[in-house]
Amino acid sequence: MTSAASPAPAYRRLSVEERRTQLLRVALSLFAHRAPEEVSLDDVAEAAGVSRPLVYRYFAGGKQELYEAALRSAAHELELCFAEPPVGPPTERLARVLDRYLAFVDGHDTGFSALLQGGSVAETSRTTAIVDEVRRAAAEQILLHLGVPDPGPRLRMMVRTWIAAVEAASLIWLDEDKRPPAPELRAWLVDHLVALLTATAATDEQTAGAVAALLAQERPEGPVGTLARAVVPVVGDAAHLL
Numbered sequence: 001m002t003s004a005a006s007p008a009p010a011y012r013r014l015s016v017e018e019r020r021t022q023l024l025r026v027a028l029s030l031f032a033h034r035a036p037e038e039v040s041l042d043d044v045a046e047a048a049g050v051s052r053p054l055v056y057r058y059f060a061g062g063k064q065e066l067y068e069a070a071l072r073s074a075a076h077e078l079e080l081c082f083a084e085p086p087v088g089p090p091t092e093r094l095a096r097v098l099d100r101y102l103a104f105v106d107g108h109d110t111g112f113s114a115l116l117q118g119g120s121v122a123e124t125s126r127t128t129a130i131v132d133e134v135r136r137a138a139a140e141q142i143l144l145h146l147g148v149p150d151p152g153p154r155l156r157m158m159v160r161t162w163i164a165a166v167e168a169a170s171l172i173w174l175d176e177d178k179r180p181p182a183p184e185l186r187a188w189l190v191d192h193l194v195a196l197l198t199a200t201a202a203t204d205e206q207t208a209g210a211v212a213a214l215l216a217q218e219r220p221e222g223p224v225g226t227l228a229r230a231v232v233p234v235v236g237d238a239a240h241l242l
Contacts, residue, residue, distance in 0.1 A: 028070040032108040075134045082141040091223040098186040105170045146210045154204040190223045
């Protein structure tokens with residue numbers, strides 16, 4: 001006597017929200033590693049195991065609508081990278097933020113490059129606005145960690161300049177086959193912010209106050225103390241200029 005075969009699992013139709021989420025997840029995976037113009041709706045349909053007409057049913061605007069929806073999803077994920085509880089020394093919080101940010105860049109390499117370098121056929125005023133919103137959100141988070149919710153023009157410009165530098169460094173990092181290792185890049189970016197803050201504090205009273213508050217929270221073995229010990233011998237060589 002042969003045993004009865006196990007019944008096949010019952011097919012479960014996905015809800016509208018579940019199907020849309022699935023298609024977005026698949027599209028985001030494809031856009032992460034290929035430029036938008038290299039991804040077709042057929043690619044998305046095949047990767048999702050559905051038909052092209054079904055993709056159109058959920059994204060009537062075609063690939064452009066799907067790309068923008070995937071971009072918003074990625075932008076939300078990227079914004080979350082900058083969310084960090086205000087606990088502990090500010091530069092150590094920043095290091096954790098940058099670790100998450102660089103992990104995101106690493107996981108979305110080609111798509112990240114295409115997004116920030118521009119020039120894609122999928123680029124529109126809407127996609128540009130989505131990216132700019134992430135930049136503004138990142139700047140606001142950095143200012144909150146500096147304890148300056150209402151910054152003046154000099155401090156705001158400095159923070160936005162640093163955000164732009166982080167983006168540029170990320171693109172160069174990808175172009176250089178992700179060298180140096182992410183922890184080294186993260187440490188350098190933290191040092192870069194400290195250096196910009198220090199230079200701006202020399203001529204801006206608000207930034208000087210923010211730097212004083214930051215230093216009061218730092219530990220000798222933390223990023224600021226380590227940078228100070230490395231810089232002192234270099235600055236000492238310029239003592240004759242004082």
